[in-house]
Amino acid sequence: MLTKRIVPCLDIKNGRTVKGVNFVNLIDAGDPVVLAKQYADLGADELVFLDIAATLENRGTTLDMVLKVAEQVNIPFTVGGGISSVEHVDKLLKCGADKVSINSSAVKRPDLVNELAEKFGSQCVVVAIDAKQIEGEWFVHLAGGTIPTEIKLFDWAKEVEERGAGEILFTSMNHDGTKGGFANEALAHLSEILNIPIIASGGAGTIQHFADTFTKGKSDAALAASVFHFGEIPIKELKEELKKQNIPVRL
Amino acid sequence: MKLVIIDYGAGNIKSIQFAFKRLGVNAVLSNNIDEIKTADKVIFPGVGEASSAMKMLQESGLDKVIPTLKQPVLGICLGMQLMCNSSEEGNTKGLGIFDVDIKKFSNAVKVPQMGWNVIYNLKSDLFKGIEEKEFMYLVHSFYAENCAEAIATTDYEIEYASALKKDNFYGVQFHPEKSGVEGAKILKNFLELNTNN
Numbered sequence: 170m171l172t173k174r175i176v177p178c179l180d181i182k183n184g185r186t187v188k189g190v191n192f193v194n195l196i197d198a199g200d201p202v203v204l205a206k207q208y209a210d211l212g213a214d215e216l217v218f219l220d221i222a223a224t225l226e227n228r229g230t231t232l233d234m235v236l237k238v239a240e241q242v243n244i245p246f247t248v249g250g251g252i253s254s255v256e257h258v259d260k261l262l263k264c265g266a267d268k269v270s271i272n273s274s275a276v277k278r279p280d281l282v283n284e285l286a287e288k289f290g291s292q293c294v295v296v297a298i299d300a301k302q303i304e305g306e307w308f309v310h311l312a313g314g315t316i317p318t319e320i321k322l323f324d325w326a327k328e329v330e331e332r333g334a335g336e337i338l339f340t341s342m343n344h345d346g347t348k349g350g351f352a353n354e355a356l357a358h359l360s361e362i363l364n365i366p367i368i369a370s371g372g373a374g375t376i377q378h379f380a381d382t383f384t385k386g387k388s389d390a391a392l393a394a395s396v397f398h399f400g401e402i403p404i405k406e407l408k409e410e411l412k413k414q415n416i417p418v419r420l
Numbered sequence: 421m422k423l424v425i426i427d428y429g430a431g432n433i434k435s436i437q438f439a440f441k442r443l444g445v446n447a448v449l450s451n452n453i454d455e456i457k458t459a460d461k462v463i464f465p466g467v468g469e470a471s472s473a474m475k476m477l478q479e480s481g482l483d484k485v486i487p488t489l490k491q492p493v494l495g496i497c498l499g500m501q502l503m504c505n506s507s508e509e510g511n512t513k514g515l516g517i518f519d520v521d522i523k524k525f526s527n528a529v530k531v532p533q534m535g536w537n538v539i540y541n542l543k544s545d546l547f548k549g550i551e552e553k554e555f556m557y558l559v560h561s562f563y564a565e566n567c568a569e570a571i572a573t574t575d576y577e578i579e580y581a582s583a584l585k586k587d588n589f590y591g592v593q594f595h596p597e598k599s600g601v602e603g604a605k606i607l608k609n610f611l612e613l614n615t616n617n
Contacts, residue, residue, distance in 0.1 A: 171537045171576055172555070209600065214536055215557075240438045245557055245598045265434040267559075267598065290468040292532050292559045293432075335532055335559075364527055366534045389530065419536040419555045 172417045173383045174214035174390035175404055176368060177397040179204060181250070182222045184230040201234055205242045208397070212404045214419060216246040217270065217338075217392060221313070223251025232264050239265020247295055249338075253277075255284050262289060270295040270338055273311040276318065276325070279332060286333025295368075296334040298325060300355075301342040307355055314342045322355065323362060330363050337363065338392065340370040348374025348396070353386030360387035368392050376402060376410045383416045421611065423447040424459035426486075426499075428476045433465050436496065439597035443608055451480050460491055461611060466498030470522070470562070471510025473498055487515050492613045493589050500584060500591030501562060509562050518584045518591060520567040529577045532561040539582050539594065543571040546583070546590055548609050554602050556594035558582070564593065 180187045185199045205216055218238070220231050228251075235248055248261050249270030258269050275282050275296055285294045299314045300307045300322040307322035326337055339359060341352030351369045359367050366389035369382045373393035379402075382388045396402040408418040423440060425433050427449040440447045447463065448455065456462055464486060466473050477483040486493065486503075495503045504514045507522035514522070525531045538553040556574075563580040566573055570581035574593070584591040590610065596603035 171533055171535050171558075174535050236434075239435055240441070243439065243442070243598065243600050243604060245559075245595075262432055263434060265432065265438060267432065267435070287469075291561070292467065292534070336534060364530055365532070366530050389535070 170417045172214070172419045173388070173411070174368075175212070175379070175407065175418070176215050176217055176390050176392040177208050177213050177404075178217040178219060178370070178392050178394045180394065181218050181220045181231065181234065183227055184234040187221065202237045202241050205238050205246065208404070209242050209244045212408060212420070213244065213397075214390070215244055215267075216242070218246060218248050219270075220248070220250030228257070232260055235261055235264040235266050249295070249297060253281065255281075255288055258285055258289060262293065266293075268293045268295050268336070270297045272297040272299065275329060276309060276311055276320065279328065282329050282332040282334055286335070291333050291335035291365075294334050295336045295338050296329040297338040297340065298322060298329075299340045299342055302352075302355070310342060314340075314345075323358065326359055326363060330365050334365060336366045336368060338368040338370055341372060344372030345370070347372055350374065350378040351382035351386055351388070351391065353382055356382060356386035356388050360389075366390065373402075376407050379407060380411055380414050380416060383411070384414075421445065421461070422459045423461045423463070423611070424456050425449050425463040425465060426456060426482065427451050428473075428480055428482055432467050435595075436463060436465055436597045439604060439607055440611075443604060443611065445611060451482065453481060453485050456482075456485060457489065461613075462489060462491060462493045464493055464495040464499035464503070466496065466500075466502060468498060469510060470498060470501060470507040470512040474502060474512050474514070477502070483515060487517055490588060492610065494610050495589070495591035496597070497560065497593060497595060500593055501564065503584070503589060503591050504564055507562060517589050518564070518567075518569050518586055520564050520569065520581065520584070522562045522564055524562050525577050532559055533576045534559050536599075537574050537576060537594075539572040539574055541570070541573045544583070544585050544590070545613060546571065546585070546592075546606060546609050549605055550602060556582070556596070556599045556603060558594045560593060564591075
């Protein structure tokens with residue numbers, strides 16, 4: 170049976186991890202390679218690296234980081250942040266990234282999704298969507314959630330699936346940072362209207378939140394950052410509890 | 421040991437090269453027919469769309485070469501699929517090494533299958549030291565039907581062949597290079613197969 174995936178997300182700036190990370194026995198918690206290896210050993214199913222300060226100038230630094238991660242890490246990983254062209258994706262994949270995640274650039278130029286899917290295959294195209302629920306309706310936001318649009322979440326999700334996205338990474342801005350649980354109602358609706366995998370993001374605070382997003386939210390994967398980085402939720406413990414609740418996981 | 425990864429422009433071969441490097445083996449990337457023919461072991465990778473990958477193979481003449489190879493050959497993901505008779509993806513005629521067709525998963529399940537699933541009914545030295553129902557990482561929308569040449573099966577919508585073997589030819593649908601420590605074991609087993617297997 171296909172298992173539900175647990176996905177730690179690492180924020181990257183100039184090739185270094187930025188969000189506070191508090192693992193025991195880490196020589197260099199700012200080194201993405203060290204962290205990624207640690208997560209792979211602890212049982213993470215895949216990893217996401219988000220370049221939060223991506224510019225044209227530091228693109229080389231990120232590519233270098235991707236190459237080093239690919240060299241040493243034996244589980245799949247996605248790279249996102251500031252990706253807006255086919256040639257940039259080509260470079261990332263050639264450095265060993267398994268998937269890329271695009272967000273604002275897809276909204277600005279939806280054909281990018283088609284171009285990437287045609288050239289590299291849907292399996293490596295993740296479309297990340299940040300959305301906020303305003304008076305009952307979910308609206309897509311851009312640039313890390315800072316710019317609102319009039320695009321509706323479910324319309325946009327459907328469109329990117331048709332354009333060839335292989336997966337959707339949905340972050341609820343209402344839930345992100347709250348540690349109050351994932352946006353399960355919206356997630357479940359996404360799973361109902363789409364036929365591609367959905368990664369839940371935003372709101373993880375407890376083990377039960379993960380269980381809920383896999384059952385009530387019908388999510389295929391769950392992404393989180395701080396609860397993993399600060400050791401609040403050890404991945405092994407999380408997976409053991411999920412298994413107890415009859416949620417299929419890799420243990 | 422000369423290990424060649426066939427480089428015909430389809431997919432993420434860096435990860436495969438790195439996985440062998442972690443095992444202490446330097447794999448050569450090549451589309452040179454002589455180099456491939458003289459290798460001790462050959463990896464046939466592939467990610468992307470079947471008909472365009474097949475076209476690239478034809479352009480370099482590799483479609484004629486691969487089925488004639490005598491040393492152990494391991495097809496990975498799309499590589500494995502192209503070694504079969506045909507694929508529903510782009511109505512592609514395959515290399516015909518494995519006597520099975522590639523079908524598309526239906527809408528009853530999410531497509532692509534993406535993530536970790538188990539392999540079982542393990543039947544080959546390729547899986548020496550691998551337990552039944554070990555987890556492997558898979559990303560695919562098309563699958564090989566269960567058949568006589570299956571050396572592992574996986575359940576997703578139906579029970580399908582997640583690994584195939586015929587003579588010196590091996591194929592795996594999953595990505596051993598991305599399947600953690602257990603995946604690395606499979607690559608190591610491949611390196612240790614007798615050359616005249």
